[in-house]
Amino acid sequence: MLPKLLYQFGGEKTPEFLLQAFSLKANKEVHQAKYGELFVLLQLKKTIIGEQNLEAISQEILNLIQTKYFKTGEENFLLRLQEIIFTLKSGYTFPIDVSLVLFSVCQSGSLTLLNYVGFGEFELYLVRQNQFFTLPLSEIGISGQILANDFFILGSKKFFDLVDQQKIRELITKDKKSKIEQALFGEKHLLALVLGQQPKKIKLPAFLKIRLPQRKERHHIPLNYARKNIFFTPKRKLSLLVSIFFLVILSVIVGFGLYKQEQKSQELEKQKLLDDVYYRLNQAENLKNLNPKRAKTLLSEAQQTLATYKTSGIQNVDLSSLEQELNQAFAEVSGQILISEPKVFFDLGLINDELVASKINLTGSDLIILDEQNQNLVLLNTSKKSHEILAGADIVQNNSWLGSIEEWVFLIANNRLQIIDKAEKKQVKSFKLSEMKIDGFVGYGSNAYILDKAAGEVWRMRGNGENLLQPDKFFEKEQDFSDVSSFAVDGSIWIIYNNGSVGQYVSGVRNLLFPDFGLDKPIQNPSLFFTDENSANLYILDKANTRVVQVSKKGEFVAEYVWEGMKDVSGMVALEEQGKLLLAKDSKIYELEIRK
Structure with missing residues (x-):
């Protein structure tokens, strides 16, 4: 139910000063429910002595308000009120000081809404559950919902200097208008409106009103009847x-x-x-x-x-x-996207009932899936969803590192690197690596890159079309990689640290460092890290917070995807051309829509 005008105090009209309040409604009754009621507080004060007619200016302002607010079109009443303020400020040049409040109340379904804007020498208060709240006066405006038993007091600043909160409470709860009128007696430049619903008196239902029987005259009982059992006579038993x-x-x-x-x-x-x-x-x-x-x-x-x-246990309410x-x-x-259950991109059970994704790797549109448990290596074309078995138990071993380029797939186990040709589906090269510690492995272009934390180095093995050459150092000087978590390659080297900070290295020299990305929760020990030459973003799997964080290569936060299943994800790649982030978990590859 819409708040009504309960009380109005003050108001003034002289040739030099005008202070008035108005209540405006739509002309047609059918539109009144839609537009509700618009309360206007207007103060005009001459700044120079002249022939300006304040009453005529007031009427011109009211005509503008009436036309702009009750027009047909989009039902965004706050925007209409903002438009009125803008028009007054920019299109009228009155040689007077103007103060204005536009306070709209309307019904939207089951909700009662307020929208208001204003400027100048007025103040607004909300009384909710017997507590006072100041409503900020702003030309931008405020909108919100009106609750049952809310009261609003709109008035000039001088009114609130003379009338304290206790008197307003008594006016609302006890209808003591006389106390306020006494406080305002003889004062000038005062105006106030009190809006709300009059509290209803509770009436006792008729069937609960108890009528007491009339007292009957007592009679003395003679002694000879005193011993008779007159209390439990049949009539008295029935009455009892x-x-x-x-x-x-x-x-x-x-x-x-x-x-x-x-x-x-x-x-x-x-x-x-x-x-x-x-x-x-x-x-x-x-x-x-x-x-x-x-x-x-x-x-x-x-x-x-x-x-x-x-x-709270309420029933029959669809939330x-x-x-x-x-x-x-x-x-x-x-930028936080909550996911209840992601869409399945591909079910590995269509290839083999026992197939499980231990690791995944992406080159172009080729998704390489490594199943260490069942010793299978599978190629899945992400565009056509076609698949091929590249290798089996004779090549695939447990605890393998996986990488790929356009023509080859790399597997490293027990410091032995194997090269599998995608087209021929067989191993074409196999050789023992030097005594380097392998903490990460990536294929890019025609090369293979190995992260060696102990040596503080990324080793690069260049491809010549037939084999990989001897590894050479990427960095000019040994780096401190003791706190490094993982790395990725897109032409430059991206290093991610255990605290979530990310550095970019170009030609062996650090080019960028992003200490953090302004997250509410910092990244803790990132599990997986991905980018490539086809991606404009970096993707970080943070299992501790069950999320993937997406940031641009300029260090700007883009989004975070939160899903309870993140703690069991074993592989992550991004297909930005298709707008998909792929996550491997058990026997399924899931997809999330990437935010752009």
């Missing part, structure tokens, strides 16, 4: 039984009434939680471009409130659409 019956009925009615009252109280409490969620969601929508950080905080609070509401709307809004503002 009837009285007991009605007492039981009354007890049941009162008990049921108390139960319904308690139930209603609980429902109201739950409704308040739900109203709070809608209020924060609406506020966040309005602030997402102006103040994304505040919008993110509001949405986070709304999600927590919704979680509290869901555990899925509201929860989805909250998650979408939160993802848009924060």
Whole structure:
């Protein structure tokens, strides 16, 4: 139900000063429910002595407000109020000081909404659950939801200097208008509106009104009748039984009434939680471009409130659409995308019922899948979803490192490197590596790269079309890689550290260092790291926080994908041309839509 005008105080009209309040509604009754009611507080004060007619200027401003607010078109009332303020500020040059408040209340489905804008010498207050809240006055405006028993006091600053909060409380709860009128007697430049719903008096249902029987005159009982059992006569027994019956009925009615009252109280409490969620969601929508950080905080609070509401036990209320709307809004503002169950890109059971992805690797459109448990090496074309078995138990060993380039797949186990030709589906070369420690392995171009933390080096083995040449050093000087987690190659070398920081090296020299990406939760011991020459972003698997973090190669945060299943992911690559992030888990390859 829309708030009504309960009280109006003050108002003034002189040739030099005008202070007025107005209530505007749509002309046609059918439109009044849609547009609601618009309350206007207007103060005009001459800055120079002249022939300006303040009443005529006031009427011109009111005509503008009426035309702009009640026009047909998009039903964004806050934008309409902002347009009125902009038009007044930019299109009118009155030689006067203007103060203005536009306060709109309307119904949207089951919700009662407010939108307001303003500037100048007015103040606004909300009284909710007997507590006072200051509403900031802004030309940008504020929108929100009105709850049951909310009261609003809109007035000039001088009104609030003379009338304290206690008098306003008494006015709202006890209807003591006279106290405020006494405080304002003889004062000038005062105006105030009190909006809200008059509290209803509770009437006792007729069937609960108990009528006491009239007292009957007592008569003295003669002594000779005193010993007779006159109390339990048949008539008195009947009366007693009837009285007991009605007492039981009354007890049941009162008990049921108390139960319904308690139930209603609980429902109201739950409704308040739900109203709070809608209020924060609406506020966040309005602030997402102006103040994304505040919008993110509001949405986070709304999600927590919704979680509290869901555990309250209310039945027959579908919250899925509201929860989805909250998650979408939160993802848009924060970049955090919550995933309940990702889409399956490819089921390895279509190749072999026992096939499990231990590691995956990507070159172009070729996804290489290594199954160490069942000793299989599979090539899956990501465009056509066609697949081939490249090698079996005679080549594949446990604890292997996997890498690939356009023509070859590399496997390293027990410091022996094997080269498998994709077209011929057989091993074409195999040789023992030198005594280097292998902490990471990547194929790029025609080369293979090995991360050796102990040596502080990335070894590069150049390909000549037939074989890989002897490894040479990528760095000019030995690096401290004791805290390195993994690496990736896209022409330059990208190193990720255990604390989540990332460095880029070009021609053996560090070019960039990103200490962090402004995340709410820092990255802890990243498990997997991916980028390539076809990707504009870096992808970091953070199992501790069950997420993949996506950042640009300029160090800018893009998104984080949160899924409970991340803790069991064994492989990760990105197909940015297809807009997909692929995750290997057990016998399935899942896909997530990449945020651009």
